[in-house]
Amino acid sequence: MTYYTSSLLAVPTANKQQYLSHASAAWAVFQRYGALRMVEGWGVDISRGKVTDLYQAVQAQDGETVVFSWIEWQDRPAADAAWQKMQADAAMNSLPAMPFDGSRMIYGGFEPVFTAGTDHPAGYIQGFVLAVPAQNRAAYIDIARQAWEGAFKPRGCLGTVEAWGVDVPHGAQTDFYRASKAEASEIPVFSWTLWPDKATCDAAAQAMEAEMAGQSFPEMPFDGMRMMWGGFEPIFDSAFRA
Numbered sequence: 001m002t003y004y005t006s007s008l009l010a011v012p013t014a015n016k017q018q019y020l021s022h023a024s025a026a027w028a029v030f031q032r033y034g035a036l037r038m039v040e041g042w043g044v045d046i047s048r049g050k051v052t053d054l055y056q057a058v059q060a061q062d063g064e065t066v067v068f069s070w071i072e073w074q075d076r077p078a079a080d081a082a083w084q085k086m087q088a089d090a091a092m093n094s095l096p097a098m099p100f101d102g103s104r105m106i107y108g109g110f111e112p113v114f115t116a117g118t119d120h121p122a123g124y125i126q127g128f129v130l131a132v133p134a135q136n137r138a139a140y141i142d143i144a145r146q147a148w149e150g151a152f153k154p155r156g157c158l159g160t161v162e163a164w165g166v167d168v169p170h171g172a173q174t175d176f177y178r179a180s181k182a183e184a185s186e187i188p189v190f191s192w193t194l195w196p197d198k199a200t201c202d203a204a205a206q207a208m209e210a211e212m213a214g215q216s217f218p219e220m221p222f223d224g225m226r227m228m229w230g231g232f233e234p235i236f237d238s239a240f241r242a
Helices: 013-032 076-086 134-155 198-212
Strands: 003-012 037-045 064-073 106-117 124-133 159-167 186-195 228-237
Touching: 003 013, 003 076, 003 159, 013 037, 013 064, 013 076, 013 228, 037 124, 064 076, 064 186, 064 228, 076 106, 106 134, 106 186, 124 134, 124 198, 134 159, 134 186, 134 198, 186 198
Parallel strands: none
Antiparallel strands: 003 064, 003 106, 037 064, 037 228, 106 159, 124 186, 124 228, 159 186
């Protein structure tokens, strides 16, 4: 089963080019160890939340941009073996210095529980992080399918991935559990939708809001107040490099 090493981090906005250089150098190593794809999304439309948000998730400071990224592997054993081997690879130590505070980077391993559409190059990524009660996994997958078929796909969304946390570590400073204020028995979920451009995504959001006006919001199998999301510009996608 496809497996993702997913991460959130905060990068000084002034270091965008250095971050791209670091990502490109890192991809050369990851690819050598079997990684299939790496995508880096640069935050361009992230709202502040009342309970939590993506800025709080990585303790972003003034002048920093949130980055939403993932590495795709054939399966979890391939990813686990690769990370173990890379720890002993001198090439990892020769990478450019990280142009961000790695202690505030959060990451984990996720398996897709619902995918639809295409992985064609996207002009815009909408990324989500949330916590779902483990017992509500089937209900969450059903809601994701309904959202794709009834809301996203008809309004121009290219594709979607819903990934369920299966190897998500607890961090010393922050992590996916604290970021989503996960309660006991809740599982972090890392997901994204792909769009041709920001305008199409924004228009879809406006249409969905108008459609729901005056209606009761359907019951969700998770606490929507703790769901975080934002819009990202894909600045690196190994599958579609020039």
